Amino acid sequence: MTILRRNFLSQSLCAALAAPLASVLPRRILLRSSWQVVNIGDIAHTPGVLALLEKHLPDTEVRLWASQDLTEEVIAMEHRRFPKLRIVKGTIGADGKASTPELQDALEWCDFLLHGSGASLVAAKDVAAFLQHMHKPYGVYGITHGSFLLGDDKDLLSQAKFVFFRDSVSLKLAQEQGVKASVMEFGPDGAFACDLRNDAQAIAYLRASQLEAGKFLCCIPRMRYTPYWKIRNQSINAERAARNEAMAEHDHAPLRAAITAVVRETNHKILLCPEDMTQMEVGKVWVYDKLPDDVKPRVVWRDKFWLTDEALSVYLRSAGLFGLEMHSPIMCVGNGIPAMVGRFAEQTSKGFMWRDIGLGDWLFDFDQEAEIARYVPAVLAMAKNPAAAKKKIVNARKFVAQRQRATMEVIKRAI
DSSP states (O other): OOHHHHHHHHHHHHHHHHHHHHHHSOOEEEEEEOOOSSBHHHHHHHHHHHHHHHHHOTTOEEEEEEOTTOOHHHHHHHHHHOTTOEEEOOOBOTTSOBSSHHHHHHHHHOSEEEEOOBSSOTTHHHHHHHHHHHOOOEEEEEEOOSSSOSSOOHHHHHTSSOEEESSHHHHHHHHHHTOOOSOEEEOOOGGGGOOOOOHHHHHHHHHHTTOOTTSEEEEEOOOSSOOGGGTSSOOOOHHHHHHHHHHHHHHHHHHHHHHHHHHHHSSOEEEEOOSBTTHHHHIIIIIGGGSOTTTGGGEEEOOSOOOHHHHHHHHTTSSOEEESOSHHHHHHHHTTOOBOEEEOTTSOGGGGHHHHTTOGGGEEETTOHHHHHTHHHHHHHHHHOHHHHHHHTHHHHHHHHHHHHHHHHHHHHHO
16 A cells, blocks of 8 residues: 555545544634613623524534623623623724733634624624634624614625624615625524513512503603613713604604503503613603503503513513514514514614514504504504414514524524
8 A cells, every 4th residue: 555545544534533523513603792781672682692592503602792881780680591601891902912811712712703683783893803803704693784884884794604684674775785795684683582581570570560461561662862861971962852852742642642542441551661771761751741640540650770581571471562662572572472663764774674574564653644543553452452463473473483593504504
């Protein structure tokens, strides 16, 4: 046997032995997510994607690269669901070195960077630095595109192994702009898969508030622009504050009308609750205080913020949800609870995902009077016929689950 043939056989044997080993070695994903903690929906992105990876890619190891403001309280909540999750923070400097040893280790450890759901390519600077210095692949899971551009991200998106857009408007815009990622498709917002729970706290709250499971609807108010200047150390945005004030009565009158109809025509109560830290005040001033006197006794105004696990446990015990927010409806539908979405021009195009998943008649454009006119009847129908309302979301959930499976297969192939 020649030396060449012996070498070939030796190399073939090594390759044969290594192949099964390589196939069982865990793949390593660094998930860039957790944008802020002032909104339970923004929190929900991360555990949602983690749950999907856990379910569909069980042999994959995942670490979370979180934004700096991720609090110990939220970390503790996530660790109750994902006790082995390692969380790192920091940035990549111009020299390619991470600002923390934990992030440096995670950058070297990972095989793939996955950018989580958000209002845009939120961590574009981090992704760009990762590509420049680490020379490893990355993908994007469930974003809106075109509403809050942090810069020209066409080239950055085009270098991704895949980009999943959470609404068809964003996908179409990216295609028109010439984004050329290897895979560009509709992919549900990660929050659909959020399964955090705090049942004990939710049950205690409902008992104290005299709310009976299945006998109340949740309602979430919202201003046109989130007044972050009220909860962060920021100067007031006078233009946005003026727009909020100008539209507050217009936008919340339909919510009050729906609440009034439900209270007067059914035996349901209403829980007026927040999705972000500014909305307790909004709910009090623009909804609760303006309700008729005979309606107020059957409306509970939540005066304190809550975290995603308690909120979702409460939603699961409700008969449904309506209002002007997006991610509480996403979490509801993802967990089998009927939910309606009200939107307006100041929001991103994310609301149009309700059409994409087959719930277009539960999407209400509050800039269109004709759509506002059908709002109260729709909310009332949800309260009066809970079986029909739950039946309505069955196909939407099936479609979301099918897309989740398909997107996870793409990730599996990419890494």
